[in-house]
Amino acid sequence: MSGHTNDTPAETDGSGGSDRGGGISSVGRAFDIAELLATETTLGVTAVAEELGVAKSTAHDHLSTLAERGYVVRAPEGYRLGMEFLRLGEAARSRDEAYEIAREKVEKLANETNERSQFIVEEAGRAIYVHREVGPDAVHTDSAIGGHVPLYATAAGKALLSHHDDDRVRELVGDNLDPITDNTVTEVDALLAELETVRERGYATNCAENTPRLRAVGAPVELPDGRPLGAISVSGPTHRMKGERFESELPDLLLGTVNELELNIAYA
Amino acid sequence: MSGHTNDTPAETDGSGGSDRGGGISSVGRAFDIAELLATETTLGVTAVAEELGVAKSTAHDHLSTLAERGYVVRAPEGYRLGMEFLRLGEAARSRDEAYEIAREKVEKLANETNERSQFIVEEAGRAIYVHREVGPDAVHTDSAIGGHVPLYATAAGKALLSHHDDDRVRELVGDNLDPITDNTVTEVDALLAELETVRERGYATNCAENTPRLRAVGAPVELPDGRPLGAISVSGPTHRMKGERFESELPDLLLGTVNELELNIAYA
DNA sequence: TAAGCTGTTCCGAGTGAACGAACACGATCG
């Protein structure tokens, strides 16, 4: 249990508390198994037990429990992830009606640009891909729906950050910005300066800061009360994302579409 | 799981701890909370505790554990389902490469028919919606991705059943077929007879047996080794699903597309 | 200021989760 990624932001807890309980361990174990199956597609009881470092009987108990509720299924080759996760995942995806409206705009953007369009939200200080639509020319990437990327290294992420003040931004991105490509912004001050520009012109860009040879424009989606809902981006290969198209055509289209979206949300 | 031949001799219930296992209770509790949040969108600690009939501190412990791993998130109004479920759900959806190929065919069918097309798989004796694409004319339904319907009451479900022998079908659908609409097949023998027809012509139909005024055609998707992968259906309102279109056009298109799909899977 | 709600923390107590060994089953050996 000791290996516990502590991602609490800047909170010098330290004293006293002494990590009370920390969490219900068997629940953590169950999700360890689920996440393991999410990467390995098929595993047997013994394999799971070895991978997690628990007794075979423990792995068996957990797998039985998960299977009984449809979170894993037995196949001839072993256990696989169950579709019940898909049900809950879709529930999370539609927990906010506005997300569904955002989806329509993502599809529209993908069709009109022939590129890839995505809708992301912020969660736990990270950007989460919620919707994606790929146009005919769109590039394939390995970023999965539900997966996460650093906010500071994507167009949509920076767009989202631009709706927070500097202090909140520092909280969200943390102290050190890990570089992902050669172009990743790694200085907080540089990021803050860039966000100021984003606020002025209304959209953010990403020039191969997360994926080599991939550029994107992203704009924040604002709720009627002023809070940010998420952000939408359009991305494509460097050789198509340049000149007039990258500097005005796509930004204009994006901002117009996001404006429509905000209106649709306001009157829904 | 019901068929649990418990032949332990002299099992005097009542004595302590007799009921071996049955599942890890705290894990079940955690998923109870997740499933609750899947329906209620936003709940506080107190509300969760009341709904599940547990102590407030217990609900708090569970929610904290889930939140620490991203399976729930704190919002100003309370806890909501976290996007980590979306990640695992997408992992389940792509656990089989063939599912992704099926998706392309579903999109193709939706575009060519302007109706709704779906791909389903069997899990725990139920049909699970894995992919859906709606054409411009498609009707909206409340059946969610990841959700389940009885196999015997949908076109795709019956298509899937047609790949099993009678005994296995009886196992899958159970003893009594609950009626959903006036047209639902409720007699097992009638179902088996219909499946025989399905085997002959290669596709199944659904005439408002699950949703009023909704008809569909469905065909099974067969793996190279002969086992069924799932099934694809095209569905639309009764007034468009009739005559030549319902009896030959759509079935032909569907069977041709499924044939393509099976070839794509075989050589992927 | 007090009362009501929320979420949080504390602590003790009884349960039940985890373990390890023994068991059953099938495949793959020799």
Add this chain to the structure above:
DNA sequence: CGATCGTGTTCGTTCACTCGGAACAGCTTA
């Protein structure tokens, strides 16, 4: 054809840990 390894399953025991209740804290309402 018997032995051996692999799998998944079951069984008792024990101690860690989950649970529940009560006290605490933070915020809005009366």
